[in-house]
Amino acid sequence: MELLIVLLLTLVPTFEARYAIPAALVLTDLNPALLYAACVTLNLIVIPIVFVGLDRLAPSLRRRYRWIDSIFKWFWRRGHGRRWRFPALVAFVAVPIPGTGAYTGTLMAYLLGLDRKRVAVAIALGVILSATLTTLAALGIISLAKIL
Numbered sequence: 001m002e003l004l005i006v007l008l009l010t011l012v013p014t015f016e017a018r019y020a021i022p023a024a025l026v027l028t029d030l031n032p033a034l035l036y037a038a039c040v041t042l043n044l045i046v047i048p049i050v051f052v053g054l055d056r057l058a059p060s061l062r063r064r065y066r067w068i069d070s071i072f073k074w075f076w077r078r079g080h081g082r083r084w085r086f087p088a089l090v091a092f093v094a095v096p097i098p099g100t101g102a103y104t105g106t107l108m109a110y111l112l113g114l115d116r117k118r119v120a121v122a123i124a125l126g127v128i129l130s131a132t133l134t135t136l137a138a139l140g141i142i143s144l145a146k147i148l
Contacts (some may be wrong), residue, residue: 002024002027002028002030003030003034003035003038006020006021006023006024006028006030006035006038006039007020007038007039007042009023009024010038010039010042010043011042011046013101013103013104014098014099014100014101014103014104016043016046016101016102016103016127016130017036017039017040017042017043017127017130017131018096018101018127018130018131018133018134019096019134020039021035021036021039021131021134021135021138022134022135022137022138024039025135025138025139026138032135032139035135036131036132036135039131040127040128040131043101043102043127043131044102044124044127046102046103046106047102047106047120047123047124048120050102050103050106050107050110051106051110051116054106054107054110058072058110071111072111075108075111075112076111076112076113078112079111079112079113079114086118086121086122087122089105089108089109089119089122089123089126090122090123090125090126090129091126092104092105092108092126093105093122093123093125093126093127093129093130094125094126094127094129094130094133095130096130096133096134100130101126101127101130102123102126102127105119105122105123105126106119106123109123
């Protein structure tokens, strides 16, 4: 039951694996390696699910609500033709603060019309890095204050 709760926390946008793992390490006696593997895997599954969800939902929302369409157009104008750097997306997703993560990284990539295969790798690396940093910090192995 504890693992199920942790996995459900992993699915919460902005909470994700980066906070679910440390919370579980403090509140349960589950194996850290198992927690890490389960949470990161589940957090990575979010990437294609968000892309598919946006593919199905966004076109009808854009047709129905002018303000949503204007947001998409604004992002497209800002991002179209620019070379978005792979390391920048990895770093954005990896920074363990609210508002960054797999959900936000995938949404940004979708709004900017970036190549999905390439950004999926960048987002995955960011998720792994963020989960690793917060797990090591929760275990007392590193200090995030010194890194960030």
